[in-house]
Amino acid sequence: MNRVVITGIGIYSCIGKNLIEVKNSLYTGRSGIVMLPERKAFGYQSGLTGMVERPNLKGLLDRRARMMMPEQAEFAYLATREALDMAGLDNDYLEHEETGLLYGNDSSAKPVIEGIDIVREKKDTMLLGSGYVFQTMNSAVNMNLATIFKIHGVNFTVSAACASGSHAIGVGYVFIKNGMQERIICGGAQEVNIYSMSYFDSIAAFSQRENEPTKASRPFDRDREGLVPSGGAATVVLESLTSAQKRGANILGEVIGYGFSSNGSHISNPTVEGPLRSLKKALTDANLKPGAIDYINAHATSTKAGDTSEAKAIDALFGESRPYVSSTKSMTGHECWMAGSSEIVYSMLMMQNNFIAPNINFENADEDSAKLNIATETIDKEFEIFLSNSFGFGGTNSTLIVRKWRE
Amino acid sequence: MEREIIEKINNIFVEEFEVNAEQISPDASLKETLDLDSLDYIDLVVLTEVNFGCKVKPEDFNNIKTFQDFYQYIGAHAKAKV
Numbered sequence: 001m002n003r004v005v006i007t008g009i010g011i012y013s014c015i016g017k018n019l020i021e022v023k024n025s026l027y028t029g030r031s032g033i034v035m036l037p038e039r040k041a042f043g044y045q046s047g048l049t050g051m052v053e054r055p056n057l058k059g060l061l062d063r064r065a066r067m068m069m070p071e072q073a074e075f076a077y078l079a080t081r082e083a084l085d086m087a088g089l090d091n092d093y094l095e096h097e098e099t100g101l102l103y104g105n106d107s108s109a110k111p112v113i114e115g116i117d118i119v120r121e122k123k124d125t126m127l128l129g130s131g132y133v134f135q136t137m138n139s140a141v142n143m144n145l146a147t148i149f150k151i152h153g154v155n156f157t158v159s160a161a162c163a164s165g166s167h168a169i170g171v172g173y174v175f176i177k178n179g180m181q182e183r184i185i186c187g188g189a190q191e192v193n194i195y196s197m198s199y200f201d202s203i204a205a206f207s208q209r210e211n212e213p214t215k216a217s218r219p220f221d222r223d224r225e226g227l228v229p230s231g232g233a234a235t236v237v238l239e240s241l242t243s244a245q246k247r248g249a250n251i252l253g254e255v256i257g258y259g260f261s262s263n264g265s266h267i268s269n270p271t272v273e274g275p276l277r278s279l280k281k282a283l284t285d286a287n288l289k290p291g292a293i294d295y296i297n298a299h300a301t302s303t304k305a306g307d308t309s310e311a312k313a314i315d316a317l318f319g320e321s322r323p324y325v326s327s328t329k330s331m332t333g334h335e336c337w338m339a340g341s342s343e344i345v346y347s348m349l350m351m352q353n354n355f356i357a358p359n360i361n362f363e364n365a366d367e368d369s370a371k372l373n374i375a376t377e378t379i380d381k382e383f384e385i386f387l388s389n390s391f392g393f394g395g396t397n398s399t400l401i402v403r404k405w406r407e
Numbered sequence: 408m409e410r411e412i413i414e415k416i417n418n419i420f421v422e423e424f425e426v427n428a429e430q431i432s433p434d435a436s437l438k439e440t441l442d443l444d445s446l447d448y449i450d451l452v453v454l455t456e457v458n459f460g461c462k463v464k465p466e467d468f469n470n471i472k473t474f475q476d477f478y479q480y481i482g483a484h485a486k487a488k489v
Contacts, residue, residue: 063423067450122456126452127452127453127462130449130450131450
């Protein structure tokens with residue numbers, strides 16, 4: 001079995017467009033949440049969202065490449081450039097040394113809607129032009145990045161709702177651990193345009209605290225009343241230890257555990273038992289006792305039921321060791337398909353820079369969150385091992401464990 | 408051919424196909440200068456419809472070899488004011 005290490009990370013999110021900006025936001029507990037009146041005018045119950053600017057890639061990519069990209073692919077392109085730069089992987093290397101690409105994504109609403117509007121008006125599909133077909137597919141991020149970065153290895157999209165980005169890293173870890181691939185670019189992307197979250201808003205999942213946008217996402221807090229949608233992209237370069245050492249790459253961390261499970265019950269209501277099995281599997285895979293975990297980056301999205309069930313699951317396993325717990329969604333909102341990857345990047349930044357980011361807006365515990373050791377302020381602390389949870393609709397659960405690099 | 412139409416067409420090529428204006432001349436090959444592949448021809452159909460109100464039939468491209476051919480085609484088929 002190969003050891004699987006991390007040699008590059010990259011991020012484009014509502015709390016920063018690169019690793020330095022995001023590290024500073026995490027350390028200072030800065031929220032990226034805003035209230036957009038145009039969402040209310042459009043018909044949203046909640047106008048709250050993470051604010052992610054659409055990048056201008058003119059000058060970085062040619063016209064043909066740009067035409068094929070929905071916004072989440074643009075976010076993913078920038079995050080991946082940053083991660084590849086850090087890993088010391090250029091296009092010439094990727095073209096000649098087989099490397100894979102596994103990205104989490106679970107929608108591409110904007111081009112679907114805009115394209116169909118054109119067909120309705122023109123009554124002629126040819127007048128869509130050539131770009132829409134490549135923008136509308138769920139695999140839009142993969143097909144674009146694979147072309148741009150000259151990918152020759154495994155190449156598919158992982159769609160698992162809000163656990164997509166985490167499973168993408170988990171599956172990449174399994175491929176490398178089993179010797180099927182030496183290097184895989186993993187990640188998650190999430191569109192943030194006005195169409196992307198209207199269906200989610202329809203089920204009254206979002207916070208209504210529109211008069212205080214930066215206080216709206218409050219995971220584990222007693223007075224939480226819904227999540228805040230957000231987006232962007234995050235990339236994590238996984239590599240076999242042999243490959244990383246052969247290249248002389250700077251090794252940042254090691255993925256040592258992946259757990260997964262399915263609740264097998266309600267499509268949206270969470271359970272305690274499902275996440276608990278995912279947590280146990282990850283610990284078993286890492287050959288660790290719960291007490292070895294220093295920090296848990298919780299999935300907690302700021303919903304009543306979800307945070308409660310996760311708090312129960314964490315307490316059931318970590319009730320004695322009580323590691324620090326925080327949900328970075330308190331600052332970023334819920335980055336959905338991207339979250340499982342971005343939260344690995346956020347936790348890596350914390351581990352590299354010796355701090356635990358705060359779970360902002362945690363003011364009053366409820367019965368279950370009171371049992372957790374929640375970081376309410378930034379904790380300056382060196383730590384060795386973190387665990388990250390991601391759960392999604394349909395009851396899909398994913399848990400990753402990462403250790404700071406040591407020989 | 409009105410100079411105004413030619414300028415508008417050339418500006419579209421410069422903006423949409425990211426070529427330098429100096430690369431465009433009436434006798435130059437449309438396909439080679441704009442580096443057109445099969446997908447680009449679809450986009451050219453859309454640009455023509457949006458800007459000149461006429462839809463180029465795919466088979467018509469068989470007779471549009473140079474920029475001059477394209478100017479003449481648009482001149483003959485344009486429905487929108489330029």
